Amino acid sequence: LTWKTSRRRLLAGASAATTLLALPAWTRASAPSDTSMRPIPSTGQLIPVIGLGSWITFNVGQDPALLEQCTKVVSAFLESGGGMIDSSPMYGSSQNTIGHALARLEEANAVFSADKVWTSSGQDGPDQIAATQSAWSVAQFDLLQVHNLVGWEAHLETLFAMKAEGQLGYVGITTSHGRRHGLFEKVMQRYPLDFVQLTYNVLDRHVEDRLLPLARDRGIGVIVNRPYRRGQLLNYFEGKPMPGWAQDIGAENWAQILLKFVISHPAVTVAIPATRNVAHVRENKQAALGPLPDSDTRRRMAKDLASL
Numbered sequence: 001l002t003w004k005t006s007r008r009r010l011l012a013g014a015s016a017a018t019t020l021l022a023l024p025a026w027t028r029a030s031a032p033s034d035t036s037m038r039p040i041p042s043t044g045q046l047i048p049v050i051g052l053g054s055w056i057t058f059n060v061g062q063d064p065a066l067l068e069q070c071t072k073v074v075s076a077f078l079e080s081g082g083g084m085i086d087s088s089p090m091y092g093s094s095q096n097t098i099g100h101a102l103a104r105l106e107e108a109n110a111v112f113s114a115d116k117v118w119t120s121s122g123q124d125g126p127d128q129i130a131a132t133q134s135a136w137s138v139a140q141f142d143l144l145q146v147h148n149l150v151g152w153e154a155h156l157e158t159l160f161a162m163k164a165e166g167q168l169g170y171v172g173i174t175t176s177h178g179r180r181h182g183l184f185e186k187v188m189q190r191y192p193l194d195f196v197q198l199t200y201n202v203l204d205r206h207v208e209d210r211l212l213p214l215a216r217d218r219g220i221g222v223i224v225n226r227p228y229r230r231g232q233l234l235n236y237f238e239g240k241p242m243p244g245w246a247q248d249i250g251a252e253n254w255a256q257i258l259l260k261f262v263i264s265h266p267a268v269t270v271a272i273p274a275t276r277n278v279a280h281v282r283e284n285k286q287a288a289l290g291p292l293p294d295s296d297t298r299r300r301m302a303k304d305l306a307s308l
C-alpha cells in the first residue's frame with residue numbers, strides 16, 4: 001500500500017503527535033467490473049472516478065449556514081464512496097471550508113486530498129504548502145499540483161523532493177481551458193508526473209487531439225476540471241428533451257449525460273465537478289454507476305450535443 005497507509009489526518013485541535021490513521025472504505029478490493037473506480041496509472045491504486053471540485057462553490061468565508069451546507073456536501077460525497085477533493089490557494093476560503101467539513105466528519109479518511117501550489121516565487125512554495133496543510137488539517141497531501149504551471153520549474157523540484165522523502169503521494173500539473181497547452185505538453189514529456197489536470201467536456205474537446213493520448217502513452221493519470229464548463233452546459237441543456245441514447249447509457253439527467261461522456265474517455269482517471277448542493281453531489285456520483293458509452297456512442301453524443 002502506498003499513499004493511504006502513510007497518510008495521517010490530524011485530529012481537529014490535536015497536536016501533530018496525535019494522529020489518526022485509518023484505511024478508507026474505497027481502498028478495499030474492488031471488482032474489476034466496478035465502473036466507479038479507476039487505477040492511478042503510476043501505482044495501480046484504485047480511486048473513485050468521480051471526485052469533487054471546490055472553486056467558487058466552497059468559497060463561503062465564515063458564513064455558518066453556508067459552511068454547514070458545504071459540510072453536508074462533503075458528507076454526501078463521502079457516503080457515496082469519497083475520493084478526490086480538489087482545491088487551491090487561489091480559491092478564497094475553500095481550503096478552510098474543506099478543513100471545517102473534514103474536522104466534523106467521521107469518514108474523513110475516505111478523502112484523497114488534492115491541492116495546489118500557486119505562487120510565482122519558487123521560494124514561497126514550501127510556506128504556501130504548509131499553510132494549505134494547516135487549512136485542511138492534514139499532515140501531508142495525497143496529491144499536490146502546480147496550478148496553471150505558475151512557477152512550475154521551481155515548484156516541481158520542491159514537489160518531487162517531497163515525494164522522494166515520503167511527504168507527498170503524487171505530483172501533478174494543472175491547466176484550464178486551452179491555457180498554455182504547448183508548454184503543458186513539454187512538461188508532460190519531460191517529467192515523471194503522476195497526474196495532469198485539464199479541462200474536458202462534450203463541447204471543449206481539443207485535449208482529445210494531443211494531451212489525452214500523450215497522458216495514456218506516458219502512464220499519467222488525468223483529472224478533468226470544468227466537466228460542466230462552470231455550470232454553463234447544464235444551464236444550456238436543462239429543459240431540452242433528453243436524447244434517445246440517454247437511456248442506453250443509464251443517464252437519468254443532463255448532468256449524468258455530460259459526466260458519462262467525460263469519464264468514458266479511456267485516458268480519464270477522475271472528473272471533479274464542483275457543487276454546493278447535496279442532491280447534485282449524489283447525482284454526480286451516480287453517473288459512474290451502470291453503463292458507460294462506447295466509442296461509437298461517444299461520437300454520436302458529441303455530434304448530437306454540438307448541434308443542439
Ligand SMILES: NC(=O)c1ccc[n+]([C@@H]2O[C@H](COP(=O)([O-])OP(=O)(O)OC[C@H]3O[C@@H](n4cnc5c(N)ncnc54)[C@H](OP(=O)(O)O)[C@@H]3O)[C@@H](O)[C@H]2O)c1
Pocket residue numbers: 052053054055056057086087147148174175176197224225226227228229230231232234255272273274275276277279280281283284
Ligand atoms: N486550472 C485549474 O487548476 C482549474 C481550473 C478550473 C477548475 N478547476 C477545478 O475543477 C473543479 C470543477 O470545475 P468548475 O468548478 O470550474 O466547474 P464545473 O464543475 O464544470 O461546474 C460547476 C457548476 O456546476 C453546477 N453543478 C454541479 N453538479 C451539478 C448537477 N448535478 N446538476 C446541476 N448543476 C450542477 C454547480 O452548481 P451547484 O452548486 O448549484 O450544484 C456549479 O455551479 C473546480 O471547482 C476546481 O476544483 C481547476
